[in-house]
Amino acid sequence: xxxxxxxxxxxxxxxxxxxxxxxxxxxxxxxxxxxxxxxxxxxxxxxxxxxxxxxxxxxxxxxxxxxxxxxxxxxxxxxxxxxxxxxxxxxxxxxxxxxxxxxxxxxxxxxxxxxxxxxxxxxxxxxxxxxxxxxxxxxxxxxxxxxxxxxxxxxxxxxxxxxxxxxxxxxxxxxxxxxxxxxxxxxxxxxxxxxxxxxxxxxxxxxxxxxxxxxxxxxxxxxxxxxxxxxxxxxxxxxxxxxxxxxxxxxxxxxxxxxxxxxxxxxxxxxxxxxxx
Amino acid sequence: xxxxxxxxxxxxxxxxxxxxxxxxxxxxxxxxxxxxxxxxxxxxxxxxxxxxxxxxxxxxxxxxxxxxxxxxxxxxxxxxxxxxxxxxxxxxxxxxxxxxxxxxxxxxxxxxxxxxxxxxxxxxxxxxxxxxxxxxxxxxxxxxxxxxxxxxxxxxxxxxxxxxxxxxxxxxxxxxxxxxxxxxxxxxxxxxxxxxxxxxxxxxxxxxxxxxxxxxxxxxxxxxxxxxxxxxxxxxxxxxxxxxxxxxxxxxxxxxxxxxxxxxxxxxxxxxxxxxxxxxxxxxxxxxxxxxxxxxxxxxxxxxxxxxxxxxxxxxxxxxxxxxxxxxxxxxxxxxxxxxxxxxxxxxxxxxxxxxxxxxxxxxxxxxxxxxxxxxxxxxxxxxxxxxxxxxxxxxxxxxxxxxxxxxxxxxxxxxxxxxxxxxxxxxxxxxxxxxxxxxxxxxxxxxxxxxxxxxxxxxxxxxxxxxxxxxxxxxxxxxxxxxxxxxxxxxxxxxxxx
Numbered sequence: 044x045x046x047x048x049x050x051x052x053x054x055x056x057x058x059x060x061x062x063x064x065x066x067x068x069x070x071x072x073x074x075x076x077x078x079x080x081x082x083x084x085x086x087x088x089x090x091x092x093x094x095x096x097x098x099x100x101x102x103x104x105x106x107x108x109x110x111x112x113x114x115x116x117x118x119x120x121x122x123x124x125x126x127x128x129x130x131x132x133x134x135x136x137x138x139x140x141x142x143x144x145x146x147x148x149x150x151x152x153x154x155x156x157x158x159x160x161x162x163x164x165x166x167x168x169x170x171x172x173x174x175x176x177x178x179x180x181x182x183x184x185x186x187x188x189x190x191x192x193x194x195x196x197x198x199x200x201x202x203x204x205x206x207x208x209x210x211x212x213x214x215x216x217x218x219x220x221x222x223x224x225x226x227x228x229x230x231x232x233x234x235x236x237x238x239x240x241x242x243x244x245x246x247x248x249x250x251x252x253x254x255x256x257x258x259x260x261x262x263x264x265x266x267x268x269x270x271x272x273x274x275x276x277x278x279x280x281x282x283x284x285x286x287x288x289x290x291x292x293x294x295x296x297x298x299x300x301x302x303x304x305x306x307x308x309x310x311x312x313x314x315x316x317x318x319x320x
Numbered sequence: 321x322x323x324x325x326x327x328x329x330x331x332x333x334x335x336x337x338x339x340x341x342x343x344x345x346x347x348x349x350x351x352x353x354x355x356x357x358x359x360x361x362x363x364x365x366x367x368x369x370x371x372x373x374x375x376x377x378x379x380x381x382x383x384x385x386x387x388x389x390x391x392x393x394x395x396x397x398x399x400x401x402x403x404x405x406x407x408x409x410x411x412x413x414x415x416x417x418x419x420x421x422x423x424x425x426x427x428x429x430x431x432x433x434x435x436x437x438x439x440x441x442x443x444x445x446x447x448x449x450x451x452x453x454x455x456x457x458x459x460x461x462x463x464x465x466x467x468x469x470x471x472x473x474x475x476x477x478x479x480x481x482x483x484x485x486x487x488x489x490x491x492x493x494x495x496x497x498x499x500x501x502x503x504x505x506x507x508x509x510x511x512x513x514x515x516x517x518x519x520x521x522x523x524x525x526x527x528x529x530x531x532x533x534x535x536x537x538x539x540x541x542x543x544x545x546x547x548x549x550x551x552x553x554x555x556x557x558x559x560x561x562x563x564x565x566x567x568x569x570x571x572x573x574x575x576x577x578x579x580x581x582x583x584x585x586x587x588x589x590x591x592x593x594x595x596x597x598x599x600x601x602x603x604x605x606x607x608x609x610x611x612x613x614x615x616x617x618x619x620x621x622x623x624x625x626x627x628x629x630x631x632x633x634x635x636x637x638x639x640x641x642x643x644x645x646x647x648x649x650x651x652x653x654x655x656x657x658x659x660x661x662x663x664x665x666x667x668x669x670x671x672x673x674x675x676x677x678x679x680x681x682x683x684x685x686x687x688x689x690x691x692x693x694x695x696x697x698x699x700x701x702x703x704x705x706x707x708x709x710x711x712x713x714x715x716x717x718x719x720x721x722x723x724x725x726x727x728x729x730x731x732x733x734x735x736x737x738x739x740x741x742x743x744x745x746x747x748x749x750x751x752x753x754x755x756x757x758x759x760x761x762x763x764x765x766x767x768x769x770x771x772x773x774x775x776x777x778x779x780x781x782x783x784x785x786x787x788x789x790x791x792x793x794x795x796x797x798x799x800x801x802x803x804x805x806x807x808x809x810x811x812x813x814x815x816x817x818x819x
Contacts, residue, residue: 066570066571067570070569070570070571070572080527082629083527083528084621085621085624085627085628085629086629086630087620087628087629087630087631088527088620088630112629113629127527128527128563128564129564130525130527130564130565130566130570131566131569131570132569132570133566133569135757260612260615260616260620260630261525261526261535261615263525263566263752263754264592264593264752264753264754265535265592265593265594265611265615265752266594266609266611266612266615267593267594267596267608267609267611267612268608268609268612270596270603271603272603277596277598277602277603279593282593282753282754282757293603296603296705299605299704299705300603300605300705302605303605303606303633304631304633307631307632307633307634308631
């Protein structure tokens, strides 16, 4: 179980892995995630979105960026090795139907979870406008895959090293100004990007769905570490989400909570690098 | 505080036993009542505040025999009725008094499969020991025969002897049962159903088995070794264990029956979503559910900060909201993780606290402060979104409410501020929504708890049974086991009929 059947480096820090997990491959739907652990005794459980799956091969595809201890341990595994714990699919699947025109916005690593959703929306008969962006050219992922399913496709980078030199919110605004405006938007990426996408669409009253990636311990509703304010309610990302109405999410609180352990992790990381223990 | 060491207690017991033993055959009830009640030897409170080792060290044989001799073997045996699984308590206690521990463990095991666990975590003072005749005669419930400690002694004796026998398994029937959740209810169902010769697959969502006994109850109260032992016994019986498997998500509940060939399913998925107060500031950094705090420290081993990847918040001043066992566990864990001061804030008084008496006493010995008749009004943060203080209100007790406990009434204008950097919310759990969300035809009540037939634990769906906290809401290990027992009996009956 959980053998890595394919490993590919997509950009400097971003890896793609196909992992044997036949039951998850069979059950998963767009929008869902898994929790994984690289060491069953002392490892941390982290949530990762399922980027793709093949029921036939019994594999799921994970795309992740190396940002901390667990993702770097994961990236160190080779093809043929197994990930000790993979559990899922978790979270509510994305609600897919024919809405009309849907604009899908992906930022950085967020393009990975966006891909299966865009795919499903296209399959349901929607007109899909896709905007993907990254800080710089070599951080862009899945461009060909996204282009292949989009009816209209825009790519941009913050530094102008590829495509349009713009933040994704700029083309998003243009799309919203079109007549008729899109039926809905889906934005997935870093929290700040999702926050500003929601701010961009708010004046146009274009419903904007975001997919949140908060701190989680169990991923099954038990710890409450992933809680966010959505409107006047407190929601658990793992069982109520991960997708919510971006116009109602309290992004500032969510971003603040994401930094809960920053001090500890930075210190620990530095300690390990410098071998101070 | 008067802390007697293990050696002191043992030496005293050796002396007392030597005196009592030659005369015990002639002892009348009134003589037995004069035998001194045996204190539980414990780790020194100052030492244990910084380790995870078990606090209560367990009786020695001499202590156990003396304590057992305090039982007057009364006729009406109220202790049995007080036990949710109706262990023949006087019988096993009699064996301990006689020093025949093998017979004692055999007697317990006729009724309970997990004595090492129950002896440690059952709320004996509200169950078997509540109505104990010895305690009543001495007009002090604390002087009841220490049934729980004796149960623990007997179970530990068996484990250290290495004589634990896996229960006999009958000839394979070819029937297959899925047990969902490896907490106390699930373990009992797995064992009881397997004994009848049915194949059992035990599904666990986490990477480790044991449910609340692993993620929730800390090692200083229930060492992992004890839970591992019980799981090992199940494995020896041939129970198959599948971790990292979330029934409802990895596989639909009904698919287990319809696609995977299981003949019956037991759902023991436990308590779920932690409840919060719904007050201002509850999403600040430094506010945790007790579930999260304890899961990090226990299951994810973040207590071991140097080796664990899962981070644990650094806290100096901690407020714990609630008065149950989970609140005690969280408070004592915070202390062990290095907090300078820990305050348990509870809106009623000590009398109404649902926690085990022994845990409250241990917490006090460890220097935990108790603030009764107070509750949080809001949590205040600094400019970085971190907890800096908690504003509280004072309460007084009014008329009894529906639970029979006097209702706490807020004293208007009594606000005051407690300087804390961490708030742990331990006010209970709602039900886990996963099974309900993914099994649309399953009947649940308005709190999301699965509705079952009280005799058989059967749900409204044929061949699906449920028990433990997913049915009861937050309850105890022993009540979950009791439900597991009933469900297993019903499943065995169903399969026998069908076979």
